[in-house]
Amino acid sequence: MKAYIFPGQGAQFVGMGKDLYENPQAKELFEQANEIVGFRISDIMFGGTDEELKQTNVTQPAIFLHSVILAKVLGESFKPAMVAGHSLGEFSALVAADALSFEDGLRLVVARANAMQKACEVRPSTMAAILGLADEVVEQICAGIEEVVVPANYNCPGQLVISGSIEGIDKACEQLTAAGAKRALKLNVGGAFHSPLMEPAKVELQAAIEQTDISAPICPIYQNVNAHPTTDPAVIKQNLIAQLTGAVRWTQTAVNMIADGGTEFIEVGPGNVLQGLVKKVSRDVQTSSASLA
Known part of the structure; x- marks a missing residue:
C-alpha cells in the first residue's frame, strides 16, 4: 500500500519548486498563492537567499506550496492509501487528500506561521x-x-x-x-515549537481552524498528536488545534502505518528526511519482531 508523507519546517532550500513552475497548473497555483500571502513568495522560493527563506512567515507556506503543488501536478498518479505529515506537513497532507481546499490550507498555514512567530517573541x-x-x-x-x-x-x-x-x-x-x-x-530555531510555550499560538490558530471547512479526506490521515488514522473532520480539527502544543509522534505514526499495511512510503515535497526516518523505524520494527520470534 502506498503511503504519502509530507515534510515540515527545515526541509526548505533555495530553488525549491522552480522546476514545477513550468507546468501550467503549477504556475497558476503559485500565482494564486502570491496573491493570498500578499507577496511574491514564489520569487523567494526560486531565487531568494537562505536568510529570506528561513523567515517563519516564508518557510512554512513555502514548504506547504512545494508539497501541495507537487501532489496536484502528480494528478491521477497520486493515489494514496494513507497520508501523514510532519508538523506543518500535516496541513499539506490534508490538502493533498482533499480534506482542505488549497486556498484554505494556505491561509491556515500563513496564520499558523504568524501565530507561532508571535509566540516565539513573547518568551525566548x-x-x-x-x-x-x-x-x-x-x-x-x-x-x-x-x-x-x-x-x-x-x-x-x-x-x-x-x-x-x-x-x-x-x-x-x-x-x-x-x-x-x-x-x-x-537547534537553530526561533522558539519552543510543540510545547506549552506555544499556547498563545494555539489559541489564535484555534479560531481560524474552527472557522475553516474540513471534509473527509480520500484516505485515512495519521495525525501527529496521537499517531492514529482518521477520516472524521471533527477529529481532524481537534487534532490540528492540539498539534501546536502537542508532540509530533512520528515514530509511532510510522509504526502504525507499517502495521496497517503501508509498504511504499513516498515523500512529497522538498528533501527526503522523512523517508530516512521511516526506514529507521521499519528496521527497528523488524528487529523487534525478530527478537520476539
Whole structure:
C-alpha cells in the first residue's frame, strides 16, 4: 500500500519548486498563492537567499506550496492509501487528500506561521535534538526539570527533539548527556515549537481552524498528536488545534502505518528526511519482531 508523507519546517532550500513552475497548473497555483500571502513568495522560493527563506512567515507556506503543488501536478498518479505529515506537513497532507481546499490550507498555514512567530517573541525559547537515548529516559528526565521542557518530536528510535525554555533546555541537555546521550544538540530555531510555550499560538490558530471547512479526506490521515488514522473532520480539527502544543509522534505514526499495511512510503515535497526516518523505524520494527520470534 502506498503511503504519502509530507515534510515540515527545515526541509526548505533555495530553488525549491522552480522546476514545477513550468507546468501550467503549477504556475497558476503559485500565482494564486502570491496573491493570498500578499507577496511574491514564489520569487523567494526560486531565487531568494537562505536568510529570506528561513523567515517563519516564508518557510512554512513555502514548504506547504512545494508539497501541495507537487501532489496536484502528480494528478491521477497520486493515489494514496494513507497520508501523514510532519508538523506543518500535516496541513499539506490534508490538502493533498482533499480534506482542505488549497486556498484554505494556505491561509491556515500563513496564520499558523504568524501565530507561532508571535509566540516565539513573547518568551525566548528553543529546542534540542537528543540522540542515542530511549524515549522513556528522555521523558523521565524532562519531567523532573522544573522549567518548561518537554519531548516535542519523536522522529525515530534514538532521535527525539525536546522543546522548552532556554533554561530548561540547557538543564535537560546537561542531564541527558550525563545519562548517556550520544549528542544533545541545541537547534537553530526561533522558539519552543510543540510545547506549552506555544499556547498563545494555539489559541489564535484555534479560531481560524474552527472557522475553516474540513471534509473527509480520500484516505485515512495519521495525525501527529496521537499517531492514529482518521477520516472524521471533527477529529481532524481537534487534532490540528492540539498539534501546536502537542508532540509530533512520528515514530509511532510510522509504526502504525507499517502495521496497517503501508509498504511504499513516498515523500512529497522538498528533501527526503522523512523517508530516512521511516526506514529507521521499519528496521527497528523488524528487529523487534525478530527478537520476539
